[in-house]
Amino acid sequence: MSKNRVSRRQFLNYTLTGVGGFMAAGMLMPMVRFAVDPVLQAAGESDFIPTKQKVAEITETPTRVDYTYEQQDAWYTSEVTGTAWVYKDEKGEIVALSPVCKHLGCVVDWNTDKSNPDHFYCPCHGGLYTKDGTNVPGTPPIAALDVFPYTEKDGFLYLGKAEPRKEA
Amino acid sequence: MKWISQDIDMFLKEKQYVDTAVLPLLPVSFGDDIKKSVAMTEFISLLSVQLERQFRGRLIMLPGYAYIKSVSEDKLVSSLGEWEAELKSQGFKHIFHLTSDSMWNALEDRLEGGLIWLPSLPLEHMEENYKNSILEDQVKQLLALFVQKWQNGE
Numbered sequence: 001m002s003k004n005r006v007s008r009r010q011f012l013n014y015t016l017t018g019v020g021g022f023m024a025a026g027m028l029m030p031m032v033r034f035a036v037d038p039v040l041q042a043a044g045e046s047d048f049i050p051t052k053q054k055v056a057e058i059t060e061t062p063t064r065v066d067y068t069y070e071q072q073d074a075w076y077t078s079e080v081t082g083t084a085w086v087y088k089d090e091k092g093e094i095v096a097l098s099p100v101c102k103h104l105g106c107v108v109d110w111n112t113d114k115s116n117p118d119h120f121y122c123p124c125h126g127g128l129y130t131k132d133g134t135n136v137p138g139t140p141p142i143a144a145l146d147v148f149p150y151t152e153k154d155g156f157l158y159l160g161k162a163e164p165r166k167e168a
Numbered sequence: 169m170k171w172i173s174q175d176i177d178m179f180l181k182e183k184q185y186v187d188t189a190v191l192p193l194l195p196v197s198f199g200d201d202i203k204k205s206v207a208m209t210e211f212i213s214l215l216s217v218q219l220e221r222q223f224r225g226r227l228i229m230l231p232g233y234a235y236i237k238s239v240s241e242d243k244l245v246s247s248l249g250e251w252e253a254e255l256k257s258q259g260f261k262h263i264f265h266l267t268s269d270s271m272w273n274a275l276e277d278r279l280e281g282g283l284i285w286l287p288s289l290p291l292e293h294m295e296e297n298y299k300n301s302i303l304e305d306q307v308k309q310l311l312a313l314f315v316q317k318w319q320n321g322e
Contacts, residue, residue, distance in 0.1 A: 068297070068300075079296050079300075081300050081304075101225060103185075103225055104178070104182055104185055104224065104225025104226070105224045105225050106222065106223055106224055106225040106226065107221065107222050107223075122225075123223070123311065123314070123315050123318075124185075124223055124225040124226035125185055125225065125226065140185075
């Protein structure tokens with residue numbers, strides 16, 4: 001005990017280093033946190049929204065699949081309903097099309113126009129799309145229907161954000 | 169299209185495709201029927217949002233026409249007549265009034281535009297999901313009506 005006597009100078013040195021260290025850490029920590037924040041954010045959940053549609057029950061006829069998600073406008077959260085036309089193509093792959101007409105944004109329906117069976121039909125200006133979503137030339141729309149990316153989880157269909165078709 | 173800047177830009181660009189104007193009629197009253205008038209206004213406002221989403225490319229959803237219930241019918245009809253005249257002169261071929269107020273049924277003959285009357289539903293006690301699906305059903309019924317009117321007009 002008496003051998004390691006701490007001199008006044010040493011004592012002050014130790015305390016100053018300690019307190020200074022804490023202060024420096026207090027300043028640097030938030031800066032580091034801000035710097036790495038984007039990295040932490042990216043690890044968040046995916047954008048896929050669950051639907052009530054079972055993947056096994058999807059047929060070759062396009063069916064309406066409704067899904068709801070919460071939309072945030074600043075502090076106000078509202079529940080928004082979206083719709084997709086979902087079916088399996090000849091290869092057995094799932095196709096999920098957006099129902100929003102590429103002309104002026106009305107909602108298209110499957111097989112409702114009697115003179116054009118098995119087409120997506122827009123009631124507003126008579127826009128037509130074939131089953132795979134391609135616009136029929138001669139009708140107002142100028143592009144094919146948007147396509148939803150999808151995944152399957154626990155047998156249910158999950159839809160992403162609708163994207164314009166790359167080809168065509 | 170809604171009565172918002174973003175949609176009006178689209179309207180100005182695509183004017184030749186937009187030939188229908190929808191005017192929701194929203195009653196306001198502070199008397200004994202205050203609850204009823206609120207329910208009607210609420211129902212029609214919600215319905216107009218859904219209807220606009222379905223037909224956004226061909227119709228313009230005007231901001232609602234709010235009126236005081238105690239004002240005389242003649243005054244309301246003539247005021248609505250001014251709306252119709254203005255819309256007509258702007259080139260709208262189809263004008264629809266959307267309402268839950270049964271008073272308008274008796275006045276339908278005196279209006280130039282079409283009257284769409286729907287009984288207001290007690291949405292206040294409903295769950296959000298249920299509410300949406302009911303409104304969608306209502307819109308689906310209107311869909312046929314709109315398509316028919318459009319085809320007759322062509």
